[in-house]
Amino acid sequence: MLIDSYDRVVDYLRVSVTERCNFRCQYCMPEKPFSWVPKENLLSFEELFEFMKVAIDEGVKKIRITGGEPLLREDLDKFIKMIYDYEPSIDLAMTTNAFLLKGTAQRLKNAGLKRINVSIDTLKPEVAQAIAGKDVLKNVLEGVEEARKVGLKVKVNMVPMKNMNADEIVDVLEYCKERDMSVRFIEYMENKFAKADISGLKSPELLDILRQKFEFEDEGFDGSSPSHYYRMIDGYRFGIIEPYGDDFCKQCNRIRLTAEGNLIPCLYFDEAMSIAESIKRGDIKGAAAVLKEVVRTKPEKNRWGGEDDEASNRAFYETGG
Numbered sequence: 001m002l003i004d005s006y007d008r009v010v011d012y013l014r015v016s017v018t019e020r021c022n023f024r025c026q027y028c029m030p031e032k033p034f035s036w037v038p039k040e041n042l043l044s045f046e047e048l049f050e051f052m053k054v055a056i057d058e059g060v061k062k063i064r065i066t067g068g069e070p071l072l073r074e075d076l077d078k079f080i081k082m083i084y085d086y087e088p089s090i091d092l093a094m095t096t097n098a099f100l101l102k103g104t105a106q107r108l109k110n111a112g113l114k115r116i117n118v119s120i121d122t123l124k125p126e127v128a129q130a131i132a133g134k135d136v137l138k139n140v141l142e143g144v145e146e147a148r149k150v151g152l153k154v155k156v157n158m159v160p161m162k163n164m165n166a167d168e169i170v171d172v173l174e175y176c177k178e179r180d181m182s183v184r185f186i187e188y189m190e191n192k193f194a195k196a197d198i199s200g201l202k203s204p205e206l207l208d209i210l211r212q213k214f215e216f217e218d219e220g221f222d223g224s225s226p227s228h229y230y231r232m233i234d235g236y237r238f239g240i241i242e243p244y245g246d247d248f249c250k251q252c253n254r255i256r257l258t259a260e261g262n263l264i265p266c267l268y269f270d271e272a273m274s275i276a277e278s279i280k281r282g283d284i285k286g287a288a289a290v291l292k293e294v295v296r297t298k299p300e301k302n303r304w305g306g307e308d309d310e311a312s313n314r315a316f317y318e319t320g321g
């Protein structure tokens with residue numbers, strides 16, 4: 001079992017398979033194109049899998065494939081099948097923008113993927129275009145329908161922003177509720193790659209808007225999910241992810257692996273250790289030692305909105321959010 005210095009059990013590995021993305025979301029990516037990490041620096045799926053076996057053997061029970069946009073990486077279904085075949089009981093999930101999901105959902109499901117979290121920030125085509133930098137909404141919504149049809153469990157993430165999509169909070173919730181998909185509203189996290197003038201809605205503002213339309217009760221945190229959950233009278237649950245509080249850090253169970261093989265103890269901080277060398281050498285003991293060291297050095301909590309109002313230097317498209 002992997003246990004950090006604050007007695008937290010680490011059993012959730014988020015794996016970013018690429019930092020590349022077909023969207024340029026205002027809150028995540030710079031507007032101007034930039035140079036990506038060269039493809040030769042990426043670990044192959046076989047190499048990533050070698051490390052994942054180590055992590056599973058050490059006690060990881062939940063694996064999330066993310067990015068950038070994970071569906072941009074070829075043969076993702078084969079990678080998912082490798083993980084599933086090694087340990088079918090793993091909670092095997094993916095976070096995606098869903099643009100390419102219509103043509104891939106069935107293959108991913110057949111390979112062993114159990115559930116997906118999809119970003120839907122708006123239901124208006126022109127707003128989707130403004131946020132993502134291209135006309136994406138039709139593909140996204142078709143991708144979600146296909147995923148549901150093939151039997152993947154779907155959750156939705158929305159980042160509500162003032163003067164952008166804040167007036168659609170109720171609409172997005174209703175869209176999800178009608179389809180029995182849980183929605184989580186994510187407070188915008190400041191980072192140096194986002195468009196400078198974004199102003200995100202904070203939890204009290206979100207709750208005020210939702211209370212005008214719905215009745216619900218505070219359910220608190222659910223296990224180790226970063227989301228604070230609320231339950232409506234009819235049983236429907238929605239969540240709010242509040243990184244500016246650090247409540248969910250107390251039960252943090254996660255580490256992150258980038259496509260280049262950097263193992264990251266905390267989403268907020270720059271620190272990371274590479275497993276690439278050990279894995280390429282076939283040094284499984286070395287990779288396991290790096291994993292244990294990263295878990296040992298996991299910080300207690302983030303510093304978003306701390307005394308100095310700090311913002312993260314980390315790119316979410318690199319770490320996978």
Ligand SMILES: Nc1nc2c(ncn2[C@@H]2O[C@H](COP(=O)(O)OP(=O)(O)OP(=O)(O)O)[C@@H](O)[C@H]2O)c(=O)[nH]1
Nearest residue numbers: 095117155157186225226241243254267302320321
């Ligand atoms: N500050 C902080 N935010 C996080 C962390 N994990 C997830 N988030 C935020 O929550 C967003 C949604 O996460 P998802 O990729 O959907 O994964 P998840 O919430 O772990 O998924 P579930 O297993 O379905 O609960 C991320 O993109 C981040 O914005 C974390 O460790 N710290």
Ligand SMILES: C[S@@+](CC[C@H](N)C(=O)[O-])C[C@H]1O[C@@H](n2cnc3c(N)ncnc32)[C@H](O)[C@@H]1O
Nearest residue numbers: 027028067068095096097119157188189316321
């Ligand atoms: C980095 S993306 C990667 C997966 C996929 N491309 C997607 O968008 O779902 C993962 C999550 O990070 C969230 N995210 C990115 N930048 C963020 C920010 N500045 N604040 C809050 N959430 C952010 C997105 O909304 C998305 O739900």
Ligand code: SF4
Nearest residue numbers: 021023025028068097
């Ligand atoms: S949030 Fe996801 S879809 Fe949007 S730019 Fe970042 S990685 Fe791409």
Ligand code: SF4
Nearest residue numbers: 249252266267301302
């Ligand atoms: S900010 Fe760091 S410590 Fe807090 S939940 Fe996220 S990864 Fe864990």
